[in-house]
Amino acid sequence: MSRLLLQFSHLFKSFGSFPLFEDLFFSIHEGECFALIGENGAGKTTLLQLLAGRLPPDAGSINRAPGLSIxxxxxxxxxxxxxxxxxxFMEKGVLSDLEKAMAACLDNHLAKWAELHEQYEHLGGYRRMPIEQCLHGLKLDSRLLDRTCESLSSGQRMRVGLAKALLENPDLLLLDEPTNHLDQEMTEWLTTVLKQRKGACVIVSHDRTFLNATC
Known part of the structure; x- marks a missing residue:
């Protein structure tokens, strides 16, 4: 059986007097892809925030695998x-930090390098996509790399955020409406990338064609 990444047990979450989730059981294993669909206000984004650890549950437990990257x-x-x-912005993250640390200690601290190398391999560093490939797939000009984040349009900003998430190659990838600023060609590229991932994925989207092709 594939590795268990995360599990909810008896989870309860509400906003004010309105319950979003009651006695929820939910588990995610490596390689699985889940689609979250529902009306606006149904709690899809809240569930992603709970999965990511950015919101606490009102009751119940969330168990995450040791060293899980999200x-x-x-x-x-x-x-x-x-x-x-x-x-x-795109270079901020665990894998990029490990790459820099490995380069800094390669010559004089081989024991430390070996420890960092093990972490890097465990987190999928050698499976991460080349940045040029990611930029090309999302139709982002490489010249954008030398612009400030605030100078980007909302569509460019979202695609840069998506590129960053893909480059980090986490164990569990949570995507909230990832196709909003993508054309058909970019959406097909994203579908291919997600289907090739070893890690798990949870996607919120109103694009049923994308969800059917991906999950």
Missing amino acids: GLLPQEITLDEPSMLVRE
Whole structure:
């Protein structure tokens, strides 16, 4: 059986007096892909936030596998540092930090390098997509890398956020309406990438064709 990544037990979540989830059981294994569909306000985005650990449940438990890496693409990208270059934004993350640390200690600290290498391999670093391939698939000009995040259009910003999430190659990838700013060609490319992933994926989308092809 594939590795258990995350499990909800007796989970309860409400907003005010309105219950969103009651006594919810839910488990995700490596390689699985789930589609979340429903009307606006049904709690789909809230469930992604619970999965990502950004919201606590009101009751119940959430058990995550040791060392589990989770990537979340929200519907809207919030910029903590609007003046940051796109290149810097895309390079922020666990795998990029490990790559830099490995390069820094390669010559003089082989034991530390071996430890970092093991972490990098476990997190899928050697399976991560080349940045050029990702930019091409999402029709992002490489010259955008040297622009500030705040200079991008909303569509460009979302595609950059999607590219970053894919490049990090987390164990569990959470996508909230990922096709909103994609044309058909980009959507087909994304479908292919997600189907080739080893990790698990949970997708919120109103695009039934995309969901049927991906999950």
